[in-house]
Amino acid sequence: MKIKNYYKNLPHKTIERLSQYRRALMICLDNGKTHIFSHEIANIQHITSVQVRRDLMLIGYSGTLRKGYNIQDLIEVISHIIDDEEGIKVAVVGMGNLGRALMKYVRGKRHKLEVVAGFDTNEEKIGKEYKGVTCYSIDDLEKVIDELNIKLAILTVPAKYSTETAEKLVDAGIKGILNYTPKPIRVPEDVYLEEYDMITTLEKVAFYIKMHQEKEGE
Amino acid sequence: MKIKNYYKNLPHKTIERLSQYRRALMICLDNGKTHIFSHEIANIQHITSVQVRRDLMLIGYSGTLRKGYNIQDLIEVISHIIDDEEGIKVAVVGMGNLGRALMKYVRGKRHKLEVVAGFDTNEEKIGKEYKGVTCYSIDDLEKVIDELNIKLAILTVPAKYSTETAEKLVDAGIKGILNYTPKPIRVPEDVYLEEYDMITTLEKVAFYIKMHQEKEGE
DNA sequence: TTTTGCCTGTTATTTGCTTAACAATGTGCT
DNA sequence: AGCACATTGTTAAGCAAATAACAGGCAAAA
Numbered sequence A, B: 001m002k003i004k005n006y007y008k009n010l011p012h013k014t015i016e017r018l019s020q021y022r023r024a025l026m027i028c029l030d031n032g033k034t035h036i037f038s039h040e041i042a043n044i045q046h047i048t049s050v051q052v053r054r055d056l057m058l059i060g061y062s063g064t065l066r067k068g069y070n071i072q073d074l075i076e077v078i079s080h081i082i083d084d085e086e087g088i089k090v091a092v093v094g095m096g097n098l099g100r101a102l103m104k105y106v107r108g109k110r111h112k113l114e115v116v117a118g119f120d121t122n123e124e125k126i127g128k129e130y131k132g133v134t135c136y137s138i139d140d141l142e143k144v145i146d147e148l149n150i151k152l153a154i155l156t157v158p159a160k161y162s163t164e165t166a167e168k169l170v171d172a173g174i175k176g177i178l179n180y181t182p183k184p185i186r187v188p189e190d191v192y193l194e195e196y197d198m199i200t201t202l203e204k205v206a207f208y209i210k211m212h213q214e215k216e217g218e
Numbered sequence C: 001t002t003t004t005g006c007c008t009g010t011t012a013t014t015t016g017c018t019t020a021a022c023a024a025t026g027t028g029c030t
Numbered sequence D: 001a002g003c004a005c006a007t008t009g010t011t012a013a014g015c016a017a018a019t020a021a022c023a024g025g026c027a028a029a030a
Helices: A002-008 A012-030 A038-045 A049-058 A071-082 A097-106 A138-148 A159-171 A198-216 B002-008 B012-030 B038-045 B049-058 B071-082 B097-106 B138-147 B159-171 B198-216
Strands: A088-093 A113-120 A133-137 A150-155 A176-179 A192-195 B088-093 B113-120 B133-137 B150-155 B176-179 B192-195
Touching (some): A002 B198, A012 A049, A012 A071, A012 B198, A038 A049, A088 A097, A088 A138, A088 B198, A097 B198, A113 A138, A113 A150, A138 A150, A150 A159, A176 B198, A192 B198, A198 B002, A198 B012, A198 B071, A198 B088, A198 B113, A198 B150, A198 B176, B012 B038, B012 B049, B012 B071, B038 B049, B097 B150, B113 B150, B133 B138, B138 B159, B159 B176
Parallel strands (some): A088 A113, A113 A133, A150 A176, A176 A192, B150 B176, B176 B192
16 A cells, blocks of 8 residues: 555656557567666667666666566556556537547547547437447436446547536536546546647647747848 | 847746637737737736736737727737748658647648648558558658658657657758657657657546545545 | 666756745725 | 835745665576
8 A cells, every 4th residue: 555655646747658668578578578777668760868867766676687577577667557457438518520439439449548438419410329339418428427337538529628528527427537628627636637628739839939940031 | 030039038837828829819809809808818818917917028020008908919029929931841741540630630721830740651541642642652751851841740650650650850960859659769859859658648637527526535 | 796787766956837925006985 | 314114036845756776585497
């Protein structure tokens, strides 16, 4: 239990990188590699080897001096930290273009993260299956989330429904929300929220393109 | 020219928030509001008023003491900073589910950011239009990007083609890439790169759900 | 056997950003 | 007029994360 609390203090950015290291390591393993150096991982991720070693130090995993890290072991250690043993059930709320694309994108990628339901208000979609996942009515949110033990929701409804849908999700007992809606939502302390706004990101890229152009014109 | 260099030093996070402030402000303006307080903006974005004021200080915009900020003016100031006067042309590279969803999502949202082309390798898609945007062959990347003066690319090809497609984009003269592929890419210094990995984000949310569960079980 | 070089693991420093603290100022109320 | 107060704008402190610096150790080469 002490150890688990320790992991809780890992930097957010380290958690993100561990997820990425693991995927890279699995590819290496498939290619028949058994050991890997910090600078090799760094090269794949385009970061520095110091950062890799520091992340691995934080999770308490040690490599061997001339052989580097044992890939199989490291994958297991990372999995033990970031995966839930039981697996976490996911719902896609809002089965528009983006919702459906994300469902397809995520489906089967990680066996500890399973998309088990979609939700929408559109009568035509309700009851239908998409990629083997049933689409339910948002009116049945609470019931379905409870019955299927869904903990995580990907929110892809139109922006004007963000707030009310988020409230319903929280009431239904959801423990984490990934909000892809351009409208920020608010959740209680015990619900983990991650927001991502594509328009903002696009505008940011555009801004730095513009800045670079202007620098050139000096 | 001095002023432009000054904007170049704005924190990345401030740029992101400016984009979000602007959208919120436009909605307020539509609702007939003319002035707004920092704490009102903060409430909409779920951040603190201090942060809003600090951001506005950094861009050198001043409000009035008892009336707050003039919404119309502030929108113009932000637009002047983050928008390119000519507008920036965008291409979606990889017209799979995610690519098409993003195209629809972005289309028409911001008139200074126009999606003017899609690219794919699938013969069936090439030459077709999607939402009024033509899908070209990836073989014509360089030609089309040059002819249509495209500066920004949204990369949504399958992961195994990330690297080679990114190289083609760079060779074609693209100045900014938004990589939605789970595989990190590398670009020269003069190309701005922003990467976003949905699987990582999902796993991060799942991790914090798991952590919270375990804390409860103590 | 000694030395060189290449790794890992840890501590220290720096950087970038957020949050806190507070000074300044004009408006409305008494 | 004078006081209380809401609000802005700025400076200072605090925090989280990245980077740098370096100590330790083994393996192969000389």
